[in-house]
Amino acid sequence: MLTMLTKSIKYTSQNSVPFVRSALSSRTTRTITYHLPNELVAIHPAETREGSRLLSILPKQKPASTTKHKLYDHAKSVYTSFDTCPTKFGDFQFQDIIRLLPSGCHIVHNESKVLQARLLVRPPSAAPFEMLLLSPADDLADPNVLTRTDANGQLWRTMLRNDQVQVGDVLQLETQHQESDASTSTSTLQSVRITCIHSPWIEEDENDGVEADVEFITASPSSSPSSSPPSPPTMKDILDTYGVTPIPPYFNRDTDDSDSERYQTVFAKTYGSVAAPTASLHFSKDLLQKMEKKHLLTKCVLHVGAGTFKPVHEDGIESHEMHRESFEITKASLDSLISSLKTETPIIPVGTTSVRVLESLYWIGARTILNGTTGNNNTLGQWEPNEIIQMYSDANQYLPLPARALSSLMWEVPITVDNDFCLKGTTEICISTAAEYEFQICDALITNFHQSGSTLMDLTSAVLGGDERLLEAYDHAIANKYRFLSYGDCCYMILAK
Numbered sequence: 001m002l003t004m005l006t007k008s009i010k011y012t013s014q015n016s017v018p019f020v021r022s023a024l025s026s027r028t029t030r031t032i033t034y035h036l037p038n039e040l041v042a043i044h045p046a047e048t049r050e051g052s053r054l055l056s057i058l059p060k061q062k063p064a065s066t067t068k069h070k071l072y073d074h075a076k077s078v079y080t081s082f083d084t085c086p087t088k089f090g091d092f093q094f095q096d097i098i099r100l101l102p103s104g105c106h107i108v109h110n111e112s113k114v115l116q117a118r119l120l121v122r123p124p125s126a127a128p129f130e131m132l133l134l135s136p137a138d139d140l141a142d143p144n145v146l147t148r149t150d151a152n153g154q155l156w157r158t159m160l161r162n163d164q165v166q167v168g169d170v171l172q173l174e175t176q177h178q179e180s181d182a183s184t185s186t187s188t189l190q191s192v193r194i195t196c197i198h199s200p201w202i203e204e205d206e207n208d209g210v211e212a213d214v215e216f217i218t219a220s221p222s223s224s225p226s227s228s229p230p231s232p233p234t235m236k237d238i239l240d241t242y243g244v245t246p247i248p249p250y251f252n253r254d255t256d257d258s259d260s261e262r263y264q265t266v267f268a269k270t271y272g273s274v275a276a277p278t279a280s281l282h283f284s285k286d287l288l289q290k291m292e293k294k295h296l297l298t299k300c301v302l303h304v305g306a307g308t309f310k311p312v313h314e315d316g317i318e319s320h321e322m323h324r325e326s327f328e329i330t331k332a333s334l335d336s337l338i339s340s341l342k343t344e345t346p347i348i349p350v351g352t353t354s355v356r357v358l359e360s361l362y363w364i365g366a367r368t369i370l371n372g373t374t375g376n377n378n379t380l381g382q383w384e385p386n387e388i389i390q391m392y393s394d395a396n397q398y399l400p401l402p403a404r405a406l407s408s409l410m411w412e413v414p415i416t417v418d419n420d421f422c423l424k425g426t427t428e429i430c431i432s433t434a435a436e437y438e439f440q441i442c443d444a445l446i447t448n449f450h451q452s453g454s455t456l457m458d459l460t461s462a463v464l465g466g467d468e469r470l471l472e473a474y475d476h477a478i479a480n481k482y483r484f485l486s487y488g489d490c491c492y493m494i495l496a497k
Contacts, residue, residue, distance in 0.1 A: 031312050032457040032467050034474050042483035043251045045262045049284040053482055056090035056100055057464065057473050057493040064497065067346040067443045071494050074102035089476050094282045094490055097446065101348070103294045106340040110277040110353045111299040113268035115147070116243030118255070121160075121171035121192065128174045129207070130161040131192070132246060133239075134274060134306050137213045139324065139426055143272035143303060151190075151235040152218040159201050159306060160194075161209040169194045170217070173242045190238060191217045206249060236271075246274050246306075248486050250451070263486075272303030272326065278486045279351035279447045296345070298336050302327040302353040302427075311453045320455065322382040322428040327357045331413050331421035334361075334406055337441070341403035346443040352456050355442055360427040362440040363388055365405030370395065373411070378425025386435055402440050432458035433466055444494045449477060449484040465496030 046052045056079075062072050076082050078099050079090050092100065117133040136143055137155035146154055165171075173190045192214040201209040218233050233241075244255040245263050265280040266288070283291075291297060307323020337358070340347055349355045360380045367388050381387075392399055400408075413421045431437045432455075445463050450456035461470040473491070482489045 031314075031316050031453055032461055032470065033452045034471060034478075036452060036484055037478065040478065040481065040484050040488075041250060042485060042488035043253055045258075045281070045487040046483075049262075049266070049282055050093075050095045050287045052094045052282055053489040054092040054094045054096055054100075055473065055477055055482060055489065055491045056092055057469075057491055058088040058090070059465070059494055059496045060086075060088055060469075061496075063495065065443070066344045068495055068497075070102055071105075071346050071348075071444050075100050075492075075494065087472065087476065089473065091480060095287060097492060098287075098290055098294065100492055101295065102346075104345060105295045106336070106345050106347045107291065107295050107297045108337075108347065108349045108354045108358060109265070109267060109280050109283075109297065109299050110302050110304075110351055110357070111265070111267050111269045112273040112277060112301050112303050112353070113144075113271045114245060114264055114273045114276050114304075115143070115271055116239040116245055116260075117274045118244050118246040119239075119242050120174040120176055122174050123162075123165070123169060123171055129209075130159075131171070131214070132159040132161075132274060132306060133243075134158055134211070135272075135303065135326070137196075139326065142424075143326075144270045147236040147239070147271045148234055150218075150232045151216045151238045152232055154216045154235060155195065155213055156216070157198075158212055158214050159209055160212050160214075161201075161207050163200065163208045163210055165194055165197070165210060165212070167194050167197055171214075173238070175242055176244050177241075190219070190233070190242070193217055203249065248275065250485065251487075267299070269299075270301050270303075270328075272301070274306050275304040275308055276486065277302070277304060277351040277353045279490060281487070282490055283350070296336060296340070298333045300327065300329045300333060300354060300357045302357045304353055308454075308456070310455075311451075312455060312458070317430065317432050317434050317455065317458050320430070322430045322455065324426050324428045325353075325356070326424065326426045327360065328422050328424040329357065329361065331410065331423070334409060334413070334423065337361075338403050338406050341401075341406065341441070347441055348444045348446065349442055350446045352445075352447055352450075352459050355431070355445060355459065356427055356429055358441040359385075359431065359439060360425070360429050361409060361423075362402055362405045363429070364425065365408045366392070366400050368408040368411070369400050369405065370397075378423060380425070380427045380429050382428040382430045383435060385429065385437070405440070430455065430458070431462050433462050434458065437462045438497075439463070439495055442495065444492065446490060446492050448486065448490055449474065449482065449488055451485060460491075460493070463493050463495055469496070 119131045120128045121131045122128040134157040137157050170193050195215050196213040198211045201211050245259040263276050266285050303326050305323050305325050313320040363385045413423050461467045464470050
């Protein structure tokens with residue numbers, strides 16, 4: 001057994017009466033870890049997007065709900081030896097996801113687009129070091145909008161891999177590309193100024209650094225007297241010239257030309273992530289077209305932050321400080337989700353990022369119903385689902401049905417600058433068996449194999465009903481030489497309950 005848990009977590013049933021969860025008042029040190037052989041870390045993608053393997057993980061007992069029951073029975077019929085397979089694991093190729101899903105499912109993808117967010121900066125008379133953009137310094141700022149506007153004066157939260165920097169330091173951007181971009185509008189030297197240092201940034205096997213806000217200081221190249229003044233460089237101009245794709249640090253290699261295409265989903269649209277929603281990397285345009293003939297496909301956005309790579313606190317998930325990530329979803333997508341919930345259509349997010357959006361929407365909606373208004377407060381704290389449950393219990397009320405919770409969000413969906421109705425917010429939700437989390441929207445999950453000790457291990461443990469089941473699946477994957485992490489193979493898992 002690969003588990004190194006210090007204590008198991010017990011589950012309690014929450015059914016037809018108002019209840020109070022006490023999971024957080026009786027926290028215990030807990031981290032989900034496993035040993036991953038180095039040779040199973042996929043540092044390059046498969047030859048084709050859909051060319052990866054797929055591990056199907058079905059519950060050992062048939063789920064009770066209608067939607068999960070439908071998924072379970074269909075997948076069971078695809079297995080060649082289901083009745084003689086006590087683990088309920090099935091080894092497939094990724095394109096078999098079409099066979100494993102019954103017709104008429106609702107598939108949700110994250111269409112966030114990865115920024116070329118890894119830059120090199122040089123202080124005066126010193127060696128250059130890495131600067132990674134994390135997010136706009138203002139939580140309410142839209143990174144996709146910022147990429148299209150003048151970079152000068154923009155404030156961004158960053159990771160600086162140097163723990164000797166100070167507020168006020170000016171750092172010059174260094175090009176990392178083989179060929180000079182001297183003809184572009186950013187050929188003039190560009191720099192950033194450190195405006196605030198928040199905290200240390202420590203990663204295993206990496207140089208220590210700090211999390212800090214920086215201000216971009218840009219200048220347009222001079223023009224000849226006979227030509228019109230050039231436009232100031234946008235943030236995208238800056239990142240295209242100086243940035244590279246921020247592949248995960250555990251690849252232990254430099255970014256190459258193929259990463260700019262393969263570490264991006266084929267439907268990526270909205271700039272803002274510093275890590276890809278990797279489960280969606282398995283979908284080619286051809287595979288998506290085939291799925292659209294059988295299923296409803298909708299999109300949401302969650303801008304993935306570098307916190308996704310942050311290991312769980314040494315004292316366990318209960319002491320871990322979750323990272324905040326911004327999300328958005330259109331009114332049309334909300335409408336389609338509400339319809340699917342009302343008709344008991346299975347809802348299957350692709351990737352943990354889509355899970356975080358869908359489940360956060362439920363709790364924000366539940367809070368909205370209780371308060372009578374959103375108050376433009378589309379944010380969700382790390383353990384806030386437990387607080388909302390407590391609020392409903394104190395009011396002697398049942399939690400709302402998922403369709404009603406999402407419908408409440410339609411009350412105040414604002415119009416965007418692109419003339420679309422879109423709900424935007426931020427979430428720090430921590431989905432974990434440590435908090436006895438029960439899913440409200442999702443019926444199954446398509447996801448990659450995750451880093452040992454990460455918060456994503458906790459999320460997938462909650463999907464499968466416990467740590468033991470998750471680690472059993474990882475044992476199987478390691479024994480059968482599956483490829484792991486961002487460029488690795490994939491899992492299809494139906495919720496245990």
